[in-house]
Structures are given as structure tokens and as C-alpha cells.
Amino acid sequence: MGETMSDKDYMLEMCSSKSSWTVVPNGVEDIDIESVGQRIVESGWILRIQTKFCWIFEGDAKLTLYPSGKLLIKTETNEMAHEIAKQHTTEWVGPRD
Numbered sequence: 001m002g003e004t005m006s007d008k009d010y011m012l013e014m015c016s017s018k019s020s021w022t023v024v025p026n027g028v029e030d031i032d033i034e035s036v037g038q039r040i041v042e043s044g045w046i047l048r049i050q051t052k053f054c055w056i057f058e059g060d061a062k063l064t065l066y067p068s069g070k071l072l073i074k075t076e077t078n079e080m081a082h083e084i085a086k087q088h089t090t091e092w093v094g095p096r097d
Contacts, residue, residue, distance in 0.1 A: 009089040021081040028069035
């Protein structure tokens with residue numbers, strides 16, 4: 001396994017390839033992939049592939065969103081992975097007022 005970091009909102013784990021990170025939001029079992037996917041698009045990402053198993057987005061990094069709430073981030077920079085992980089857990093899967 002790769003490097004693991006955690007925050008109160010999520011766990012971030014580097015994949016063995018060292019070019020991807022997996023974000024697991026704390027306390028999330030599953031998500032409404034339609035509404036979370038829409039929030040990601042509203043944040044400026046481009047939806048490239050949409051299936052019932054995952055949605056894939058492109059932008060500053062490549063993102064793969066799963067119905068479990070997990071997000072795979074393909075980027076080689078630790079800083080960008082953390083920024084996206086925080087946005088994912090606080091804005092995309094987080095509560096909307």
C-alpha cells in the first residue's frame with residue numbers, strides 16, 4: 001500500500017503507481033452520484049464518461065467518482081490531491097444548504 005494521510009473529513013491514500021490517490025470521505029457509505037457529479041461539473045470539471053459504476057471527469061487532474069463516495073484522483077502532486085480531497089468532502093459530498 002502507498003502513503004496514507006487523514007483529515008477529520010477524509011482519508012487520502014496514495015496508490016501503488018504513485019500517480020493516483022484515493023479519497024474516502026469519513027462517514028459516507030454511499031452517495032447520490034447524480035447530484036455529486038453535477039456539483040463536480042459546476043466546479044469546472046468536464047464529465048467524460050458516465051456509467052452506473054463510475055463517472056470520470058477531466059480538468060487539472062483526472063477524477064473517477066464511485067457510488068460509494070470514493071474518488072480516485074490521478075495527479076502526481078500531493079498538494080493537488082489534498083486540495084481536491086478537501087473540495088470533494090466539504091463541497092461535493094458535503095451538505096448543501
